[in-house]
Amino acid sequence: MPVVHEHSERMKKFKNKGKDTAALRRQRVEVNIELRKAKKDEQILKRRSISIVSLEKSPSPAEEKNTIAPLSLEEIVEAVNGSNTSLQLQATQAARRILSRQKDPPLNQIIELGIIPRLVEFLSRTDNATLQFEAAWALTNIASGTSEHTRAVVEGGAIPAFISLLSSPHMHISEQSVWALGNIAGDGPLYRDALINCNVIPPLLALVSPVTPVGFLRNITWTLSNLCRNKNPYPPLQAVRQLLPVITCLLEHKDKDIVSDSCWAVSYLTDGSNDRIQIVVDTGILPRLVELMGSPEMIIMTPALRAIGNVVTGTDEQTQAAIDAGVLPVLPLLLRHTKPAIQKEAAWALSNIAAGPCQQIQQLITCGLLQPLVELLDKGDFKAQKEAVWAVANLTTGGTVEQVVELVQSGVLKPLLNLLLAKDSKTILVILDSISNLFLAAEKLGETERLCLLVEELDGLEKIEALQTHDNNMVYRAALNIIEKYFSGEVRELLLLLI
């Protein structure tokens, strides 16, 4: 008898016909191992009440709703409001998943379910850390929406609950709470101060230590920056004094995100009245800020520049502190930066330094800032040019006659006069004001006619004349004034002779 025939007869008795023994065996073995694995995992995971399905399948956001979290919104509500912990957890996790999807999570829908107070309750469930964590995450994402959304979370009683969780023994839970509180603080001064009044700062600062993991520290720094953020009103002085030492410390960290957010915090704190600026200056932080202004990392350089820019809007002493910290040599690079926004802010800072006493103007000149200023005036971005115009105006107002002469010698007149063609009335006025000031200096030296010649040569006269018919009242009057005062009939004839 052929062995094959016997073999195939025997085969028919087997469960899976047509498969050869080897394949069958392989199949059996695999199935056994799979079963063993699944059983073991299930046992481990059951202790944590995590659905095993979340591990083995690959839920795409679309799939999730249908296959993985088959919980409908009604089922979520029911489970959340019920008393079965396992179901509460499943439902909360399902809600968290919906809320953390990338595209347009339905915050309004979830809020309308009315489950927020219950989720806030879950925050205090020390018997189940996973439940606390999932609830914290879900609430964080709701609070990340509009003011309305954040309000819904706050009104559910989230603030004290999250502040308590800052001291949770589970790091991922305290971290999630830091995040949620950051969102709440970031909503505006009202909630920011509500948090401060609920004593959020001490437990928050307690989380900062040399052994805090970097990811966690990033979140903390960001939340701290939100506590410094916003005006009307500014954060309470007492709070600022508590936060500054830690922020000063974080400014020295090697992680660039942490340094960036710390700089932003300082920029918020310096964006205000001079007494606020003084508190920051007193920390001795200025040299570090100036150093960071020179960073090649945009996320660090931008807020550092903003902070220093804010400092030099202060008193002459505060501005001097910035100069002493070395801001002037760093500015030329920034005035020539490729990004228009950076050019603009650097020019703005320069204009405010130029508004200082002539000793500071001298330092400005000595550090070679006239050249980049003129370049910016000539070919910078328009917004930056506007700031540069202010810088020139301030130099002509506050500079000594000598300094004004240096300004003119640096070639500022040509691009300045060209900007008279700008559409912006305010800018034109500032330029005309500068020109008047130049003539005042010229008068002191008896050089008005020379200046007239120069202006005419640079095609400035025709531009000023044209402005006599400008729509803006103040513009045409200023232009008229200059023409009448310095380009009188006789001088005019003189000029005509020379052309």
Place this chain on the structure above:
Amino acid sequence: MGKKSKRTADSSSSEDEEEYVVEKVLDRRVVKVSDPQEHNTWEPEKNLDCPELISEFMKKYKKMKEGDGNKAREKAESGKRKGLPASAEDIKAKKKRESNDIARGFERGLEPEKIIGATDSCGDLMFLMKWKDTDEADLVLAKEANLKCPQIVIAFYEERLTWHAYPEDTDSKEREAAKS
């Protein structure tokens, strides 16, 4: 130099006119009459080829300044302009936590004990890691785990190895059974 001489020549030719002009101007304002012989100019330094004249120029200004005493001009107002409006560079006031943010287990500073599952739902292969001395588990990137705790990763894979177990034995057993 051509341009300059021209101007100079013109000035000198109009010297008489200049006097005339100055007299007229005197009606309107007080002016220090400049010495037409001086070559002072307001042109940018780089256009000038006579540095001696520049230093003469500067000397004259210094003299003038001394004569003036202190800076004559009063500063109108403080001149400082506060608060540039916030730009798009500002950081976000609020942040949502997305699902793919989840694999940060190692950052929590815990010690890995055992991998209890694997998933690639976020695109990258990730392990569910149980940590020592705690009941917690969370996701870590397989890439990270391979570097940080390779033995644990190996243990995970070893446990799940499937074998083509004893093909000859089972085969011959079956044949034995068939024969009998």
